[in-house]
Amino acid sequence: MTGRTHLVGGVASLWLLTPLTLNSSTGDAGSIGLVAAAAALGALLPDLDARDSLVKRLKIGEIAPFALPALLLYRTLGHRGLLHSALGLLLAALVAGLPLSVWLGWSAGGGLMLGYLSHLLLDACTPSGIPLRYPNKHRWHLLPPSLRVTTGSPEEEIVFALLAVLALGLLLSFLAAA
Numbered sequence: 002m003t004g005r006t007h008l009v010g011g012v013a014s015l016w017l018l019t020p021l022t023l024n025s026s027t028g029d030a031g032s033i034g035l036v037a038a039a040a041a042l043g044a045l046l047p048d049l050d051a052r053d054s055l056v057k058r059l060k061i062g063e064i065a066p067f068a069l070p071a072l073l074l075y076r077t078l079g080h081r082g083l084l085h086s087a088l089g090l091l092l093a094a095l096v097a098g099l100p101l102s103v104w105l106g107w108s109a110g111g112g113l114m115l116g117y118l119s120h121l122l123l124d125a126c127t128p129s130g131i132p133l134r135y136p137n138k139h140r141w142h143l144l145p146p147s148l149r150v151t152t153g154s155p156e157e158e159i160v161f162a163l164l165a166v167l168a169l170g171l172l173l174s175f176l177a178a179a
Contacts, residue, residue: 002120002123002124002126002127002150002152002157002160003152003153003157003161004045004048004054004055004056005055005161006123006157006160006161006164007044007045007048007055007119007120007123008041008044008045008055009161009164009165009167009168010044010116010119010120010122010123010164011040011041011042011043011044011045011115011116011117011119011120012037012040012041012044012116012168012171012172013119013164013165013167013168013171014040014044014115014116014118014119015036015037015040015112015115015168015171016167016171017115018036018108018111018112018115032106032108033172033175033176035105035108035109035112036108036109036111036112037112037168037172039101039105039109039110039112039113039116040112040113040115040116040119041116042056042113042116043093043097043098043112043113043114043115043116043117043118043119043120044116044117044119044120045059045116045120046084046093046097046113046116046117046120047084047085047089047093047117047120047121047124048080048084048120049067049070049071049074049084050071050074050075050078050079050080050081050082050083050084050085051071051075051080052075052080054071056071057071057072081124081129081131081132082132082135083135083136085120085121085124085131085132085135086121086131086132086133086134086135087133087134087135088135088136089121089135090114090117090118090121093113093114093117094114097113098110098111098113098114098117101113121133122143123160125141125142125143125144126142126143126144126148126149126150126160127149127150127151127152128146128149128151130142
C-alpha cells in the first residue's frame with residue numbers, strides 16, 4: 002500500500018479507541034489531534050525500511066529526522082523484513098510506544114501502536130504479504146489470493162477512499178461529542 006493509504010488507515014484504526022477516548026476527561030479536539038497524529042506516524046513507521054517512503058521524507062522545519070535511520074534500515078534489513086513483523090511491532094512498542102505513552106499519555110502511545118498495526122494488516126492484504134513471524138521468511142496474507150490488493154492499483158484507491166471516509170467520520174464524531 003502507498004503512504005497515503007497507510008496514513009488514513011492509521012487514523013481510521015482509532016475507531017478501536019473511541020469508547021475509551023470519547024468518555025475520558027481529556028476527550029477534546031486537542032487530544033484527538035495528538036492521537037490522530039501519533040496514529041498517522043505509527044502507520045508510516047514500518048516503512049522506515051523502504052528505499053523511498055513517506056516517513057523518510059517527513060520534515061520538521063528543514064530537518065528530515067527519519068532520513069538517516071530509513072537509509073540505514075533499508076541497507077541492513079531491506080524492505081518488508083523485521084519492521085513488517087510481530088517482532089517489529091513489539092520493538093516499536095518498546096522503543097516508541099512506551100516512551101510516547103509516558104510522555105504524552107496512554108492514548109498517544111496506543112494511537113501510535115494502532116497505526117503501526119494497521120500498516121501491518123494493510124500490507125498483509127497485498128500480494129507480497131508480510132513476514133509476520135520474522136525471522137521466518139514465510140509470508141502471511143490476510144486475504145485469499147483473488148482479493149489481495151496491489152499497491153497503486155485502482156483497488157487500492159477504493160481502499161483509500163473507504164479508509165478516508167472512516168477516518169473523517171471518526172474525527173467528526175469526536176468533535177461533535179466534545
